[in-house]
Amino acid sequence: MAAKMEDSTRGSGDSSVSSSNMTEIPTVAQIIERQAASSESSAAGGETGPPGSLHHPGFALFKQGAEARLYRGTFLGRPTVLKERFSKKYRHPRLDEKLTTKRTQGEARTVARARKAGIPTPCIYFVNYQSNCIYMEDLRCATTSRDYIVAVQSVGAGDSFRALQPIMDKIGKILATMHDGDIIHGDLTTSNIMLKQDASATDPEVVLIDFGLSSVSQLAEDKGVDLYVLEKAFLSTHPNTETLFRVILKSYTKHSRKSKDVIKKLDEVRLRGRKRTMVG
Known part of the structure; x- marks a missing residue:
């Protein structure tokens, strides 16, 4: 009888471990829905903004x-x-x-x-x-990529990289299109990269916002600095996401006609940044 109870207890423990490992990664649509519900509840509680x-x-x-x-x-x-x-x-x-x-x-x-x-x-x-x-x-059915990355990482599941990889690939492609058009954003952060998805869409769309510091330039140097700004903002806001940023660069290289010179300049800018940090 004791053996049966022990087996039952062990089985119960195994199921709880199994269920904890099966934590569901939230989708972009779910994050948008949660944020909308939070705004509605704040308004209902008298917080009118x-x-x-x-x-x-x-x-x-x-x-x-x-x-x-x-x-x-x-x-x-x-x-x-x-x-x-x-x-x-x-x-x-x-x-x-x-x-x-x-x-x-x-x-x-x-x-x-x-x-x-x-x-x-x-x-x-x-x-x-x-x-x-x-x-x-007004992008109502949208959330920042910053909020989405934080939400996915907070789940703590091992497959968060797999969930975020397709979005990083889309971001790299959009940035390649932007730079091939000689457009410099000037303030690339995960807060200025939105993810839009309504109920009818199967996949989220990447939308760039806040072009207040933008400019037009054909120089690979300016495009390299643009990517460097994103890299610094990305890694400071989202620790341990180097592999995700590498996905962005891989996609950028694949889709940009001018990626060779831009990536070379990015490496030079990184080197200058490290030297500046060492000197203080």
Whole structure:
């Protein structure tokens, strides 16, 4: 009888271990659904977020960075993100106005160029150069690649690499298309690489956002620096993901017509970065 109980206990333990090893990796659609549910529960609990803007009626501030404020609302009946570049008080007013307008124009033109090259970006609805505001598509069914990588890694399952590999491959392909079109993003991070997936889609789509520091350049040096910025941001935000970034580079090399010179410059930039770190 004791032997039977022991066998039963051992069997029970084995099943619990087995179930813990079978932890399910969340999909992009599931992460988006969880985030939407969290937002709804916050609103139901009385957390309504920032109030509407006095300068932009119908829009509510939801994020502010060093260069711009982001508002969420509706424009021409569509869910819209309004990006407003604000003035810098430490600059001369005329210089500040000129720089702010130039950067707004540059961002709008680069996004248009990117979309023409086949790079998924939010659609721009309207640009107001007097107030330096860009009205663009609000990606509702989307999450940042940063949030998705963190969610997958937090599961702690051994096959997280297998789950993330196809997305890294897509990111590498998109970056190759962008650089072959001589577009430099200027601020590549996993927070500026979105993953979009609605209920009807089988696979997530990679969408690039925030071209505020973008430029156009044919130089392999500039493209190498672009990749280096992503690598540093990637590894500092997501520890122990060197193999994932190698998947991005492998895909980039496969799909870019100019990858040989760019990867060579990336190696040179890495070397300069290590020397700078050693010197302090």
